[in-house]
Amino acid sequence: xxxxxxxxxxxxxxxxxxxxxxxxxxxxxxxxxxxxxxxxxxxxxxxxxxxxxxxxxxxxxxxxxxxxxxxxxxxxxxxxxxxxxxxxxxxxxxxxxxxxxxxxxxxxxxxxxxxxxxxxxxxxxxxxxxxxxxxxxxxxxxxxxxxxxxxxxxxxxxxxxxxxxxxxxxxxxxxxxxxxxxxxxxxxxxxxxxxxxxxxxxxxxxxxxxxxxxxxxxxxxxxxxxxxxxxxxxxxxxxxxxxxxxxxxxxxxxxxxxxxxxxxxxxxxxxxxxxxxxxxxxxxxxxxxxxxxxxxxxxxxxxxxxxxxxxxxxxxxxxxxxxxxxxxxxxxxxxxxxxxxxxxxxxxxxxxxxxxxxxxxxxxxxxxxxxxxxxxxxxxxxxxxxxxxxxxxxxxxxxxxxxxxxxxxxxxxxxxxxxx
Numbered sequence: 001x002x003x004x005x006x007x008x009x010x011x012x013x014x015x016x017x018x019x020x021x022x023x024x025x026x027x028x029x030x031x032x033x034x035x036x037x038x039x040x041x042x043x044x045x046x047x048x049x050x051x052x053x054x055x056x057x058x059x060x061x062x063x064x065x066x067x068x069x070x071x072x073x074x075x076x077x078x079x080x081x082x083x084x085x086x087x088x089x090x091x092x093x094x095x096x097x098x099x100x101x102x103x104x105x106x107x108x109x110x111x112x113x114x115x116x117x118x119x120x121x122x123x124x125x126x127x128x129x130x131x132x133x134x135x136x137x138x139x140x141x142x143x144x145x146x147x148x149x150x151x152x153x154x155x156x157x158x159x160x161x162x163x164x165x166x167x168x169x170x171x172x173x174x175x176x177x178x179x180x181x182x183x184x185x186x187x188x189x190x191x192x193x194x195x196x197x198x199x200x201x202x203x204x205x206x207x208x209x210x211x212x213x214x215x216x217x218x219x220x221x222x223x224x225x226x227x228x229x230x231x232x233x234x235x236x237x238x239x240x241x242x243x244x245x246x247x248x249x250x251x252x253x254x255x256x257x258x259x260x261x262x263x264x265x266x267x268x269x270x271x272x273x274x275x276x277x278x279x280x281x282x283x284x285x286x287x288x289x290x291x292x293x294x295x296x297x298x299x300x301x302x303x304x305x306x307x308x309x310x311x312x313x314x315x316x317x318x319x320x321x322x323x324x325x326x327x328x329x330x331x332x333x334x335x336x337x338x339x340x341x342x343x344x345x346x347x348x349x350x351x352x353x354x355x356x357x358x359x360x361x362x363x364x365x366x367x368x369x370x371x372x373x374x375x376x377x378x379x380x381x382x383x384x385x386x387x388x389x390x391x392x393x394x395x396x397x398x399x400x401x402x403x404x405x406x407x408x409x410x411x412x413x414x415x416x417x418x419x420x
Contacts, residue, residue: 023293065295091138
């Protein structure tokens with residue numbers, strides 16, 4: 001397929017992890033199998049029974065959920081797309097599905113959260129992504145996970161009969177068909193939960209054919225085994241960028257969903273650093289929030305998004321629509337390029353003079369500080385003894401006089417060249 005420009009230009013997206021269990025202040029999905037996804041910690045929900053975990057479905061009534069407000073927050077934060085957890089591993093559908101009675105339709109809230117949210121996102125000009133878990137630990141034909149299956153097996157998962165598995169795949173196809181025919185244009189499908197079955201068992205090629213027959217322009221992540229359009233490393237920067245399009249998904253704290261006891265939040269500056277580094281390596285950052293059970297957002301997460309949005313409002317030209325700077329550029333931090341401009345992200349603040357090497361020094365037009373647009377003094381230096389046959393356009397050192405920090409999350413220097 002021809003990969004769409006919108007994804008490569010986005011830079012920043014918002015992930016939303018949420019379902020009925022957020023009322024209990026626990027991670028969604030994983031307590032069902034008695035597993036913690038926070039490294040090195042033993043969580044109290046590891047001892048929850050399946051009945052305890054799923055009990056909050058009967059009381060799910062998130063009256064403080066404001067889809068338009070969340071969509072505006074995402075837009076103002078600088079996100080270009082939003083991925084919403086339509087169904088996580090525990091099997092609860094956050095939309096009105098005819099394939100299962102275990103959904104928001106049967107809750108006291110009753111309204112179709114997914115439909116209302118997607119409409120609100122499109123009204124703000126944002127692209128729409130669907131998170132969908134291939135596995136379903138609640139579905140009888142998967143088969144459903146039981147308390148007796150603990151501890152989580154990691155490799156020896158119970159297998160259904162051929163008849164059960166055929167019914168389960170029909171359920172998955174039915175839900176995907178609903179989402180891709182009744183909820184408007186879906187720009188991105190974010191699969192998860194693929195590890196418990198092989199690509200052959202998932203019928204990945206068949207699922208992709210179905211998806212593309214319904215919405216040819218949708219892009220699919222690599223967690224539909226063997227059928228993905230882009231890579232999705234999680235919770236940590238890969239040592240080397242994946243080949244082709246990619247996206248780093250990252251939490252603000254250690255948890256994906258709302259946990260009142262998890263206060264280990266990354267600072268806005270650290271998250272801006274992640275964003276700069278990911279874009280400088282050719283990827284997008286998909287940053288997560290976890291609404292509370294009543295639908296309200298966590299103030300710390302809201303404040304962080306607002307700070308990121310303020311920074312992107314004045315520095316976004318170095319992120320949105322930007323690509324990695326040429327590999328030959330010798331600079332100690334993340335560097336991006338957009339048109340004739342190269343952007344240097346000052347994760348480490350220079351003391352007086354910043355030196356950038358392998359710059360086409362004859363093409364430098366100006367140097368400025370993003371945000372303030374202050375022109376910066378610079379000089380160039382060319383190596384004296386050049387090899388025979390070297391190009392007319394010399395590569396040399398650019399010396400930039402850097403002012404004191406401005407107070408922005410990250411200061412960015414823009415170098416304008418006479419040609420890309």
